[in-house]
Amino acid sequence: DAKTTQPNSMESNEEEPVHLPCNHSTISGTDYIHWYRQLPSQGPEYVIHGLTSNVNNRMASLAIAEDRKSSTLILHRATLRDAAVYYCILRDDNNAGNMLTFGGGTRLMVKP
Amino acid sequence: DGGITQSPKYLFRKEGQNVTLSCEQNLNHDAMYWYRQDPGQGLRLIYYSQIVNDFQKGDIAEGYSVSREKKESFPLTVTSAQKNPTAFYLCASSIRASGGPLGEQFFGPGTRLTVL
Numbered sequence: 001d002a003k004t005t006q007p008n009s010m011e012s013n014e015e016e017p018v019h020l021p022c023n024h025s026t027i028s029g030t031d032y033i034h035w036y037r038q039l040p041s042q043g044p045e046y047v048i049h050g051l052t053s054n055v056n057n058r059m060a061s062l063a064i065a066e067d068r069k070s071s072t073l074i075l076h077r078a079t080l081r082d083a084a085v086y087y088c089i090l091r092d093d094n095n096a097g098n099m100l101t102f103g104g105g106t107r108l109m110v111k112p
Numbered sequence: 113d114g115g116i117t118q119s120p121k122y123l124f125r126k127e128g129q130n131v132t133l134s135c136e137q138n139l140n141h142d143a144m145y146w147y148r149q150d151p152g153q154g155l156r157l158i159y160y161s162q163i164v165n166d167f168q169k170g171d172i173a174e175g176y177s178v179s180r181e182k183k184e185s186f187p188l189t190v191t192s193a194q195k196n197p198t199a200f201y202l203c204a205s206s207i208r209a210s211g212g213p214l215g216e217q218f219f220g221p222g223t224r225l226t227v228l
Contacts, residue, residue, distance in 0.1 A: 034216075036217075041222075042221060042222070043116075043202045043204070043219030043220055043221055043222050044155070044202070044217075044219050045219065046216035046217065046218070049216070087154065099145070099157055099160060099170070100155075100157075100217060101157075102147075102154035102155040102156070103154050104152075104153065104154050105154060
């Protein structure tokens with residue numbers, strides 16, 4: 001799977017929007033962009049995924065660049081419960097096994 | 113409620129002992145996975161199983177073994193051959209592993225293994 005690059009950490013104020021960037025310059029045409037997050041001492045949970053178009057769900061929005069070499073996870077109003085490590089992952093649908101390759105992720109800190 | 117359970121939450125083992133970590137899911141998922149996480153690091157794949165009675169090695173399978181005799185169960189054995197077994201172990205499942213929309217992975221709460 002192609003590699004992703006994320007900042008190690010970011011800070012946000014409570015109730016403000018958060019934009020978490022991810023670079024994936026070597027993305028292939030069949031790679032989906034997935035985001036998971038991991039709260040302290042818990043297993044990761046799925047946040048959102050997309051291929052080409054921007055996506056919205058109850059947790060977040062995913063904005064994908066036109067050339068697909070970068071994407072941004074948007075939390076519209078950060079809460080203290082959103083403090084977690086956010087992982088941006090590329091997954092090739094041709095990849096038998098549905099394996100996810102986790103990098104270091106971005107640790108989001110939310111200040112009250 | 114449907115989900116994935118892992119037990120125990122904390123496990124202590126003496127050096128040189130084998131230990132088995134439990135993972136059960138009632139989501140009727142075909143695919144199951146084991147990951148290892150070290151402090152401050154991302155997850156690394158140990159083994160995965162696409163279907164009952166089948167499993168494949170992941171990136172760091174040495175010193176580990178698995179079985180998949182039932183669809184809902186995928187236990188992981190950490191053997192004495194694993195040189196540095198102290199870590200956080202996470203089990204996950206997904207609807208399928210190939211042949212169609214793959215779906216998200218659902219993770220269990222994890223087992224924290226400490227070797228004394």
